[in-house]
Amino acid sequence: xxxxxxxxxxxxxxxxxxxxxxxxxxxxxxxxxxxxxxxxxxxxxxxxxxxxxxxxxxxxxxxxxxxxxxxxxxxxxxxxxxxxxxxxxxxxxxxxxxxxxxxxxxxxxxxxxxxxxxxxxxxxxxxxxxxxxxxxxxxxxxxxxxxxxxxxxxxxxxxxxxxxxxxxxxxxxxxxxxxxxxxxxxxxxxxxxxxxxxxxxxxxxxxxxxxxxxxxxxxxxxxxxxxxxxxxxxxxxxxxxxxxxxxxxxxxxxxxxxxxxxxxxxxxxxxxxxxxxx
Amino acid sequence: xxxxxxxxxxxxxxxxxxxxxxxxxxxxxxxxxxxxxxxxxxxxxxxxxxxxxxxxxxxxxxxxxxxxxxxxxxxxxxxxxxxxxxxxxxxxxxxxxxxxxxxxxxxxxxxxxxxxxxxxxxxxxxxxxxxxxxxxxxxxxxxxxxxxxxxxxxxxxxxxxxxxxxxxxxxxxxxxxxxxxxxxxxxxxxxxxxxxxxxxxxxxxxxxxxxxxxxxxxxxxxxxxxxxxxxxxxxxxxxxxxxxxxxxxxxxxxxxxxxxxxxxxxxxxxxxxxxxxxxxxxxxxxxxxx
Numbered sequence: 359x360x361x362x363x364x365x366x367x368x369x370x371x372x373x374x375x376x377x378x379x380x381x382x383x384x385x386x387x388x389x390x391x392x393x394x395x396x397x398x399x400x401x402x403x404x405x406x407x408x409x410x411x412x413x414x415x416x417x418x419x420x421x422x423x424x425x426x427x428x429x430x431x432x433x434x435x436x437x438x439x440x441x442x443x444x445x446x447x448x449x450x451x452x453x454x455x456x457x458x459x460x461x462x463x464x465x466x467x468x469x470x471x472x473x474x475x476x477x478x479x480x481x482x483x484x485x486x487x488x489x490x491x492x493x494x495x496x497x498x499x500x501x502x503x504x505x506x507x508x509x510x511x512x513x514x515x516x517x518x519x520x521x522x523x524x525x526x527x528x529x530x531x532x533x534x535x536x537x538x539x540x541x542x543x544x545x546x547x548x549x550x551x552x553x554x555x556x557x558x559x560x561x562x563x564x565x566x567x568x569x570x571x572x573x574x575x576x577x578x579x580x581x582x583x584x585x586x587x588x589x590x591x592x593x594x595x596x597x598x599x600x601x602x603x604x605x606x607x608x609x610x611x612x613x614x615x616x617x618x619x620x621x622x623x624x625x626x627x628x629x630x631x632x633x634x635x636x
Numbered sequence: 637x638x639x640x641x642x643x644x645x646x647x648x649x650x651x652x653x654x655x656x657x658x659x660x661x662x663x664x665x666x667x668x669x670x671x672x673x674x675x676x677x678x679x680x681x682x683x684x685x686x687x688x689x690x691x692x693x694x695x696x697x698x699x700x701x702x703x704x705x706x707x708x709x710x711x712x713x714x715x716x717x718x719x720x721x722x723x724x725x726x727x728x729x730x731x732x733x734x735x736x737x738x739x740x741x742x743x744x745x746x747x748x749x750x751x752x753x754x755x756x757x758x759x760x761x762x763x764x765x766x767x768x769x770x771x772x773x774x775x776x777x778x779x780x781x782x783x784x785x786x787x788x789x790x791x792x793x794x795x796x797x798x799x800x801x802x803x804x805x806x807x808x809x810x811x812x813x814x815x816x817x818x819x820x821x822x823x824x825x826x827x828x829x830x831x832x833x834x835x836x837x838x839x840x841x842x843x844x845x846x847x848x849x850x851x852x853x854x855x856x857x858x859x860x861x862x863x864x865x866x867x868x869x870x871x872x873x874x875x876x877x878x879x880x881x882x883x884x885x886x887x888x889x890x891x892x893x894x895x896x897x898x899x900x901x902x903x904x905x906x907x908x909x910x911x912x913x914x915x916x917x918x919x920x921x922x923x924x925x926x
Binding site: 516519520521522523525526529532 | 721723726750751752753754755758761763765767768777778781782827830831834
């Protein structure tokens, strides 16, 4: 009896602790970040190393880097996941090799990706410190995550669909497009959100690749400062930049929430359409 | 309780009137007086990896007839069906030897157009597998894949096959609603309609009634009887009474020496059930073994 009560208490305590940390973090950011947050903060350029002014160019750079990363990573990861799940046997040497590599890659610290991106994209391919280099580096970083979640989503699609579809004389690509991918959509979206979250929070890899110029970028070949880099810079290198750092952190969280909800609603709409209409 | 049962059976009687179907009246007995083999299987053996699943099976499937395959679980009946529409291609490590001919085609020929073949030889699974699409899309999707794109033509086919399986009256007002919302028996009839839409010659059915309740099972069984003559049906069933009711021919499979499935006896259904030659068959159909 006592033991039971103790266990219950322990479980409740851990749950409260975990949510408490989250609430504290969020409250801290909101309390410190909200006062400075305004429309002008969102659109103006940073002044005085970010102590005053806004974060307009930084939001633009962040979205561009994220855009490059996702435009590169989504088709690549989808294609790889389809290859792994539908066109190679699960226990084949090739499949095992690719999966193992992906798992190792997923665990590699982001600073290593940063060095790699710097060496390959900035120097070897001559892209320099640019949004393109940063985006491509982030793409490499989120690829393993996207591929494994997409593959698991496809594998979880009922095998009966594959059999029934083949028995109707439908090609494997048609089965994939009309049946398996829609069935895997929730998993694809979940993976995408994790990937976006990881990419948008990345600091270390971007310092080496997209740089920290805080001007408005003219093209993808310009250097651009991401929000996370901005926050890091303000809180570490700029005395008196804490208020701006908090506001930027709040914007980062809001941005993430926004992207996630847009992805979710798009996926829902698409699923709904594919189920109901002709 | 008894009131409930009466109520149900009344409903079935109503939906089973012949005019609900366009496949024609129920046929019982043996219309196949001139047996003409459509599929010929000679010395078929099948291995999954090193494990034998079927050994030395030879039999003919007669055109327009219902052929029932009976026998205990794991004796290779489903594997046998999968050979006939080359669904075995999807199973890695599956090795087949022997000869299988459909009409004049060699079914094991590597250059055979498998997608074309599967249009001719459709398959119905134990668990109904409607796709997570609307009722209409379930039937249209394979048709579109096979190059039929005119909406008017598609509408006609959808109505025709749904009438064929006696589902039209039940779903005509909700063709756009999800197929997964249908009951189990309706789902299975939709799957049969979907297969019929491709105008197959042969239908392979892998225990099509065993996942259904007795009433839906009866409806599907009637439907299968209506297919006789127009289609060649090969049905795997564990329900001996059902096999006896609907089949013209029956094949009895058994696991030999704890190893591989093989065909013990094949013949007219009446003979298999009433005068089996092999003692194993006799024991099985009498219920004293298996």
